Amino acid sequence: MKSINLPIEIAEPSTGMVQAVLSELMQHLQQLVESGLTHVIDLSSLPMSGSDRTQLETLLGNGEAQVILTTIGESRIIETAYSGIWWVRHYNLEQQLLAELIEIAQVPEIIKSHPADIRQALHRLKTTIELSDQTGEQV
């Protein structure tokens, strides 16, 4: 009889954290519905195994929106299949994960343009228009 080699992968055990996170998400989503209260969960602070993480990702799935920010390394922000629940990952320039969060909000805070940045943009735009007026060139 010929022997065969089967690759064996040792699965990381599930810790039951997924259920806990799901019910936490449900409570905060309810709060968002009822009173508009937002919330953030820091995934790196939870004692989740690799298989927990995969399980949670599969359960939440992908929704309609995906946002990529490029600010000294990428940030990938995905709305899950549950509207209002966003999976946020921040990477550095070396593509290492710096922070992983789940944000319960209409829009994650970091996607919004900050008022200070908007003021700065207005100033830049004015300068551009003034410059083009001076030089007589068309904008």
Place this chain on the structure above:
Amino acid sequence: MSDNNLLAGELERLGITRRTFLKFCTSMASAMALSPAAALAMAEKLATVKRQSVIWLSFQECTGCTESITRSHKPSLESLIFDFISLDYHHTLQAASGDAAELAREQAMHENQGKYILIVDGSIPIKDGGVYSTIAGMTNLDMLQQVAKDAAAVVAVGSCAAFGGLPKASPNPTGAVSVADIVLDKPIINIPGCPPIPVVMTGVLAHVLTFGIPELDSMRRPKAFYGDSIHDRCYRRPYYDRGQFAKSFDDEGARKGWCLYELGCKGPVTHNACATVKWNNGTSFPIQSGHGCIGCSEPDFWDAGGFYKSISTGIGEPGQWAAGALAAGAAAGLGSAYLNKSKKATVEKDHKAVTIEDMGGDHE
């Protein structure tokens, strides 16, 4: 335009958007196990402070601490901390030298009297009037006393500044002492390690700039990073719990990655974040590379017996390496998950006073 004296103006000048800024604060908050809401509060607060004047004094040291912090994930997000402070004196990094350098130090002390942060790396020799280490003709002892006098807080970076380190090792020929032995009337934060982990230094600095001095343990170390022992958070911990130990560096146990306790690992009595944050951009840490922890962030680690002598066989003059720490380490084996959770709860509790509302309204 924003006030250029404030960090917000500085950020605009450098072309750093608030989004990048928030990302930096989110990473820092996550590394420090702060509540994620604290990141937003941190970002808003940091934008409204003046660029913090920092004077960095290097005494009996090897420059390893400076090496460590200047290579904190360069050129990436964490190195932004250097844009948030005004490093007014650092004799290794500054361009000025001689009288001009000392003048810069005196000027910063004068202009920011009572407000600057003093960072010290290296121990201070006090034997024979402190003659064993001088800068610009001034003993380290005199310079520390002079600069600490008008500082808002002192950060002792590295094991030498925090506990005396290698220069203090027996027989301590220069009479080396720690910062806390000299500075008695200022808040002191110890960030020990030989060197300390880069993100621990940047994280603590970011915390000081925004929320003030973080919660410290009895040795004045920030609990967020030094709250657990290496052993508590070690990925080889299950082998310890099962009694599976490597007996030599090339035996079967060593190759299978079993616990290095019997080969002298000081993980159970060493408080640091190496097991979670790791080194060289998160690549590895000593135990993951097959070598026990040498306990470099604990007081008097150099005199604590041999690096390869198991702590169960006694480690010379115990000093701070109390037998109680061992017992506590073993009892903590009930599950690092639980420990992690309770630690986070404590840290969160201590920080719940700071909310977005406290920082002046909504982020709208």
